[in-house]
């Protein structure tokens with residue numbers, strides 16, 4: 001595990017103390033030690049730099065072309081269409097996913113430039129036989145409903161899962177590549193002519209929220225976020241791909257707080273490490289949003305009798321938030337899932353490109369050019 005010199009050199013910031021106290025006492029201090037937005041901005045910049053340094057990626061590095069972008073397998077449904085997508089996040093490194101696009105009342109594509117918001121939907125470690133995490137019925141319901149509400153929705157694979165087979169999911173480069181792919185997913189949806197680049201939001205549950213936290217911290221282009229079942233002062237996820245943060249950050253809370261003052265809906269439940277969010281994590285977030293005079297931009301919903309998922313009630317809360325925040329229509333009934341096989345990106349008719357870089361050595365080399373030195 002690499003250390004993070006910038007953080008180690010700095011005077012012990014109060015968020016480090018907060019994290020340490022959280023580990024010890026299971027709570028964040030009531031005195032948050034940030035009196036102004038400027039105070040917090042210093043800490044937030046340190047968090048961003050620490051993540052970038054930990055992952056050895058520079059979010060400001062020049063972005064190589066997304067080409068080749070493949071969009072195929074279009075299927076038209078009531079109010080939306082689904083397409084199967086791959087694009088290059090780095091030369092020879094492919095992101096694979098599904099794009100859900102709104103259709104107008106006549107069933108036609110909506111092409112007016114900049115007319116539609118976009119919602120990114122990274123997935124968590126939710127596995128179900130017969131499906132990719134990306135194609136599971138609840139993910140389809142989420143993305144399809146957002147499309148029927150009027151947003152372009154994109155769901156893509158974690159590295160090493162689903163159609164993403166260039167690197168094993170537990171390989172050392174996964175946290176960096178997964179984060180880079182998230183940044184490129186923003187580039188991808190913003191490259192679609194109909195997408196309004198100022199209205200791009202992200203939502204995910206568990207490991208999907210982990211990807212969202214890192215994305216919000218590193219990418220100022222996000223307009224809003226809905227983290228589900230992952231906010232915690234003391235836990236940042238147990239999977240190797242969630243090794244995203246520098247030493248000293250033991251939970252996701254401070255990283256999530258870098259979203260302030262942008263609109264955010266925190267969704268928590270009683271069945272996992274978000275059980276204490278209303279009393280433990282939200283006061284800190286409210287304090288940070290309050291420094292910007294933006295308390296009303298922070299919303300929360302707690303489902304005390306629910307567990308670790310992105311279930312129907314959580315999705316309904318997210319739809320309501322997205323409708324108000326992005327200017328979407330109210331959600332109708334969630335559409336039924338389509339067969340998994342129709343959502344697969346790489347198949348004999350659409351094989352993975354020949355230039356695909358395979359394995360840790362090659363991927364690490366591709367990432368190396370993104371390092372901050």
Ligand SMILES: [Zn+2]
Pocket residue numbers: 125158169207239240241242
């Ligand atoms: Zn993982």
